[in-house]
Each structure stands twice: as C-alpha cells, then as structure tokens.
Amino acid sequence: MLRHLLLLSLLMTFNFCVTLGGRARYKQKQMDNALKPYVGRVDAASLCELMKCYSPVGSQCQVVNNGNIPGPKCICPTTCPQQGDPVCSVLGKTYINDCLLHKEACRKKRRIGKAHNGPCLEVGVCSEQEFCQFPYRLLDWFLLISRMGKRFTSAYTPSCITHTARVQLAQSWFLLLDRNKNGKLSMKDLKKLHYKKIPLEHCAKKFFKSCDSNRNNKVTVSEWISCLVDRSEQWFNEYMSVKMGSRKLCDQRSTIDTQNGPV
Structure with a gap:
C-alpha cells in the first residue's frame, strides 16, 4: 500500500512538472513567433530587451546568428x-x-x-520602535499603491479608513502576493516583496517571519490580517492615544472606505 502511494505521488509530481514545462515551452513559442517578423529588420539587441524567457527555465536572452542573421534566443x-x-x-x-x-x-x-x-542593499538594525511601527507603514504603502491612478483629492492614510476597509486592503494584497493561489504566502513570496518592492525597509524580514505564528514557513490570510491590520491598529492606538478611524483624528464626517472614497 505504501509503495503504491509513493508511486502515485511520484507520478503526480512528474505530471505536474511536465505540465509546467509544456506551458513554459508554449509561452516561449508564442514569444518567439511574436518577435520573428522583426528579426533582421530590427536591431537584435533591442529585440532581446523585449524578449521574455520562459523556456529553458532560468534562461536569458542572447543574440545568436541563424543563417548569418542575428536574432534573439533564450539560452x-x-x-x-x-x-x-x-x-x-x-x-x-x-x-x-x-x-x-x-x-x-x-x-x-x-x-x-x-x-x-x-x-x-545592506540593511540596518531594526529597533523595537521601528518594528512596532512597520505594519502601519506597510499598510500605508499598500493603500498608496492601491490608490495610484484613481481620482481622489485627499491622501487618506490607514488611520482614516474603517477597520473593515483595512482588512479588505490586507486581503487584496494577500491575493496579489499569493502567486500560486494556494491560500498561503511562502517566505519566498515575502522575500520577493521585500527585495523587489521595499528593499530599504530593514524591518521587513523580521516582521514577515513574525507573521508566521505556527512556524511552518507559511503565512495564511488570517495570520496576515492579524499581523498587518491588528498590529498596525495596536501600534497606532498606543502611540497616538486615539483609536484609528476616530472622528477626533480624521477631518471628515466619518471614516473612509478604500473602494468608494468618503462615506
């Protein structure tokens, strides 16, 4: 029985890899065909800059001669x-x-x-004060990116949006970062966010590790919300001595919804 289960597992892994490999080769063929009409007419180095390499996995575009005509190829x-x-x-x-x-x-x-x-970039030491403030700064950055391109006259901060809107904001970014759609963020997913989007944030690595409450190297959506929303609210309430979203703080008739603007 154990042997059969092992064989089944190996077959499933093999089929999964073949599927991924076939998909990568198909996408690579599409890319090659899209650039093919321009080979010999456009500078090959410029075509290489446009080329996105899917197969072989990890490859990079190089200029190669095909019948004395230079062209782009993933190698x-x-x-x-x-x-x-x-x-x-x-x-x-x-x-x-x-x-x-x-x-x-x-x-x-x-x-x-x-x-x-x-x-x-070399990162500095993350102080306790900076660490406690980090979830608020990250939520603020998420809100800024989410609002880019939209027509809003005021630069709302996380302190002036509702708790529900903060949760929705965290959930939407969780779905965006969950590249394989398995309902969990791996440390690799979070590393990509850190080094690609916020390389100067020296508290990011420590913070993301702290979100993994059960230490399984995965962050679930509930862990993410608790880590990002609950901690940002806790820090703000203690630091400002006023509740996030309160009318004392926000110069609006009420708090702000991230999707619909002032409500």
Missing part, C-alpha cells in the same frame, strides 16, 4: 565573466553580474527574478 549560459555590473535577486542575493544569476537559475531549474541593478 542557459554555461560560462560567465567573473566581473561586471552586480545585480540583486528577489531572494536577496547579490550576483557579480546578470549572467551568473541566470546560470544559477538554470542549474536549479527555477526562475530567479532580478530585484534591481547593483548589489543588494
């Missing part, structure tokens, strides 16, 4: 220079150059995104 690098312009990955690791990042990604058969050019 796993086998050799890389030992110098160049450093880059920081979304996992917080600095590589000497972009080539070495893709070489390791190909070796591990996984995509490793680039957070930014240059080495990963």
Whole structure:
C-alpha cells in the first residue's frame, strides 16, 4: 500500500512538472513567433530587451546568428565573466553580474527574478520602535499603491479608513502576493516583496517571519490580517492615544472606505 502511494505521488509530481514545462515551452513559442517578423529588420539587441524567457527555465536572452542573421534566443549560459555590473535577486542575493544569476537559475531549474541593478542593499538594525511601527507603514504603502491612478483629492492614510476597509486592503494584497493561489504566502513570496518592492525597509524580514505564528514557513490570510491590520491598529492606538478611524483624528464626517472614497 505504501509503495503504491509513493508511486502515485511520484507520478503526480512528474505530471505536474511536465505540465509546467509544456506551458513554459508554449509561452516561449508564442514569444518567439511574436518577435520573428522583426528579426533582421530590427536591431537584435533591442529585440532581446523585449524578449521574455520562459523556456529553458532560468534562461536569458542572447543574440545568436541563424543563417548569418542575428536574432534573439533564450539560452542557459554555461560560462560567465567573473566581473561586471552586480545585480540583486528577489531572494536577496547579490550576483557579480546578470549572467551568473541566470546560470544559477538554470542549474536549479527555477526562475530567479532580478530585484534591481547593483548589489543588494545592506540593511540596518531594526529597533523595537521601528518594528512596532512597520505594519502601519506597510499598510500605508499598500493603500498608496492601491490608490495610484484613481481620482481622489485627499491622501487618506490607514488611520482614516474603517477597520473593515483595512482588512479588505490586507486581503487584496494577500491575493496579489499569493502567486500560486494556494491560500498561503511562502517566505519566498515575502522575500520577493521585500527585495523587489521595499528593499530599504530593514524591518521587513523580521516582521514577515513574525507573521508566521505556527512556524511552518507559511503565512495564511488570517495570520496576515492579524499581523498587518491588528498590529498596525495596536501600534497606532498606543502611540497616538486615539483609536484609528476616530472622528477626533480624521477631518471628515466619518471614516473612509478604500473602494468608494468618503462615506
């Protein structure tokens, strides 16, 4: 019985990998076909900048000659220079150059995104006061990003939106960060948020780890809301000595709903 279960598990894993591999190859073929009409007419290096590599996993675009016509192609690098312009990955690791990042990604058969050019930034020590304030700052940043492009005359802060709206804001970002849609945020998901979007926040790593209350390296939506919303409210109420969303604090007739504006 155990042997049969093991075989079934291996088959499911194999089929899952084949499905992912087939999907990546299909998307790569679509990308190749989209750029094909421009090969030989547009500078190949410029086409490489437009190329998004799906297959092989971890590959990077390089200019190759096909019948003496240079064109873009996704290739796993086998050799890389030992110098160049450093880059920081979304996992917080600095590589000497972009080539070495893709070489390791190909070796591990996984995509490793680039957070930014240059080495990963050294983070300072997160003080207790900064740590307690961090969930409020993060919620404020989420609110700002969510409102970009919308027509609102006032820059509302988390202190002037309802508790329900704060929960909805946290939930919407949870769904956005949950890339594989399994209802949990992995430490990898949170690392990507940290190093790609908020690399200067030196309390981020400590905070995200603290959200994992049962220490299983996953953060559920309830853990996320408790960590982000409840802690931000607790910090604000204690620091300001006034409840978030109160009329004493907000110069509106009532508090603000994130989706509909003033209510």
